[in-house]
Amino acid sequence: MFDFKLTQSQQEARPDASTKQDDQVYDLTIIGGGPAGLTAAIYAGRARVKTLVLAGSLPGGQPANTDVIENYPGFPKGIEGPELSQLFQEQAGRFGAQILINDATEVDFSAKPFTIHTHGAVYQSRAVIVATGAVPRRLGVPGEDKFFGRGVSACATCDGFFYRDKTVVVVGGGDSAITEAIFLTRFASEVIVIHRRDELRATKINREQALANPKIRFVWDAVVEEILGEQTVNGVRVRNVKTDATRVIETDGVFLYVGLEPTTGLFAGQLELNEQGYIVSDRRQRTSVPGVFVAGDAQDPLYRQIVIAAGSGAVAALEAERFLEGHQS
Amino acid sequence: MALLNEEIAGQVKQELADLAGPVRLAVFTQEFECQFCKETRQLAEEVAALSDKLNIEVYDFVADKKKAEELNIDKIPAIAAIGAEDYGVRFYGIPSGYEFASLLHAIKLTASGKPELSAGALKELSGLKVPVHLQVFITPTCPYCPQSVTLAHQMAVASPMVQADMVEAQEFPQLSNKYQVMGVPRTVINETAHLEGAAPESMVMAKLREALA
Numbered sequence: 097m098f099d100f101k102l103t104q105s106q107q108e109a110r111p112d113a114s115t116k117q118d119d120q121v122y123d124l125t126i127i128g129g130g131p132a133g134l135t136a137a138i139y140a141g142r143a144r145v146k147t148l149v150l151a152g153s154l155p156g157g158q159p160a161n162t163d164v165i166e167n168y169p170g171f172p173k174g175i176e177g178p179e180l181s182q183l184f185q186e187q188a189g190r191f192g193a194q195i196l197i198n199d200a201t202e203v204d205f206s207a208k209p210f211t212i213h214t215h216g217a218v219y220q221s222r223a224v225i226v227a228t229g230a231v232p233r234r235l236g237v238p239g240e241d242k243f244f245g246r247g248v249s250a251c252a253t254c255d256g257f258f259y260r261d262k263t264v265v266v267v268g269g270g271d272s273a274i275t276e277a278i279f280l281t282r283f284a285s286e287v288i289v290i291h292r293r294d295e296l297r298a299t300k301i302n303r304e305q306a307l308a309n310p311k312i313r314f315v316w317d318a319v320v321e322e323i324l325g326e327q328t329v330n331g332v333r334v335r336n337v338k339t340d341a342t343r344v345i346e347t348d349g350v351f352l353y354v355g356l357e358p359t360t361g362l363f364a365g366q367l368e369l370n371e372q373g374y375i376v377s378d379r380r381q382r383t384s385v386p387g388v389f390v391a392g393d394a395q396d397p398l399y400r401q402i403v404i405a406a407g408s409g410a411v412a413a414l415e416a417e418r419f420l421e422g423h424q425s
Numbered sequence: 426m427a428l429l430n431e432e433i434a435g436q437v438k439q440e441l442a443d444l445a446g447p448v449r450l451a452v453f454t455q456e457f458e459c460q461f462c463k464e465t466r467q468l469a470e471e472v473a474a475l476s477d478k479l480n481i482e483v484y485d486f487v488a489d490k491k492k493a494e495e496l497n498i499d500k501i502p503a504i505a506a507i508g509a510e511d512y513g514v515r516f517y518g519i520p521s522g523y524e525f526a527s528l529l530h531a532i533k534l535t536a537s538g539k540p541e542l543s544a545g546a547l548k549e550l551s552g553l554k555v556p557v558h559l560q561v562f563i564t565p566t567c568p569y570c571p572q573s574v575t576l577a578h579q580m581a582v583a584s585p586m587v588q589a590d591m592v593e594a595q596e597f598p599q600l601s602n603k604y605q606v607m608g609v610p611r612t613v614i615n616e617t618a619h620l621e622g623a624a625p626e627s628m629v630m631a632k633l634r635e636a637l638a
Contacts, residue, residue, distance in 0.1 A: 173599035245621025
């Protein structure tokens with residue numbers, strides 16, 4: 097019944113600010129430690145490129161807070177998200193990339209070598225792969241900020257336990273919403289999925305499972321307009337998008353799976369972004385700045401699949417290697 | 426049956442191969458009415474067996490009341506990780522799942538006695554004049570949580586005034602209720618202030634200042 101993960105301790109938690117400057121110059125810095133960044137690290141490590149990975153606050157990326165992944169090839173029985181994340185990290189570490197649990201806080205791509213600031217250190221790098229991914233979108237409704245972490249959550253694996261025998265609402269209709277709704281039925285007595293359309297966007301197999309689950313109930317054509325409660329969450333106010341009628345649905349907690357937004361704020365003014373904030377790149381994962389590449393959800397508004405993120409990470413690393421060879425010899 | 430499989434045990438052994446100094450794991454347990462006391466003790470024993478520099482001391486929460494008071498242990502299962510001195514690094518509940526990484530981190534941290542914090546935070550923490558109690562509520566399935574736990578433990582090592590506890594929310598439902606924990610990680614500072622989510626050092630330090638003001 098117990099499992100034991102080594103994930104974090106394998107890496108240095110925080111770089112010492114006093115580390116010598118020489119140690120802080122890299123051929124390649126990968127910003128982001130999800131499937132895209134870690135795949136890039138595997139390729140770069142094998143190419144013997146001196147590589148730093150700034151893995152950010154959630155090493156392993158989005159799969160680390162996903163219950164089960166059934167569409168990543170090589171795992172015919174499915175694999176738990178955290179386990180897949182850990183395997184990615186192990187494999188990336190094996191080939192020599194230095195992986196730090198730290199965030200990039202500021203970058204300068206206007207001069208070479210590029211400069212990357214983190215909490216407590218500054219690094220220089222001849223090439224960069226941006227693989228910062230995407231974060232769950234918030235609703236932007238009253239009550240959401242007040243109750244975030246106290247009844248409103250975007251991590252069912254973290255917080256599902258607190259809703260044993262309680263009622264929870266899941267907002268969204270995509271694959272994340274539906275798989276996490278199914279996961280939450282392990283704890284909650286009732287899971288109410290609120291979706292703005294009259295059918296789910298999720299993959300058919302997930303849809304079938306959710307629709308057949310007796311603990312899951314659906315509220316169609318509805319958007320959440322407010323999260324209600326005094327000390328704790330006790331309900332959500334929803335509006336029917338077809339009739340405009342509003343009503344209150346009682347619940348003890350709210351889990352948000354209403355899509356993602358790219359984590360690219362750091363690069364505004366440095367790299368070309370599109371209107372939705374995604375980093376613009378070509379088929380070779382090159383950005384508007386030569387030597388800076390991008391991979392994963394930070395440049396993908398369409399698919400957001402682990403296998404695709406990993407694939408783009410491999411492309412970015414191969415291209416970064418080519419770039420470095422051209423500039424080194 | 427062993428809790429740690431051979432593969433994990435091998436990795437842990439490697440992890441602990443270059444410990445900077447000796448560490449004692451003081452485990453507090455009780456024979457009955459403690460959900461995971463047996464497993465927590467077993468886990469500590471298995472980990473301790475993987476390094477020459479690690480020792481384990483097992484105490485009974487009731488029979489060894491004095492020792493519990495000395496180490497400020499108020500519930501079980503508990504593990505105190507003690508290096509050259511007792512820095513105030515504690516685990517309440519079994520450090521399984523993602524928190525196993527926090528346990529290994531705490532062992533290495535108390536072995537070295539050297540927290541990896543910014544110079545500003547180190548200075549501020551070493552100048553603390555009043556006791557600070559950090560309680561980090563976690564679930565073992567929370568990938569963000571070890572970050573908050575390891576940060577709190579580093580703060581404990583940085584100052585004799587700070588005690589930092591990992592608290593496994595599922596094993597201490599009465600505490601989870603008391604502090605209204607509905608999401609993790611949640612860091613409670615001196616009963617009064619709290620922080621949701623895996624906050625970076627600067628945010629935790631700001632919250633600490635707020636709590637002490």
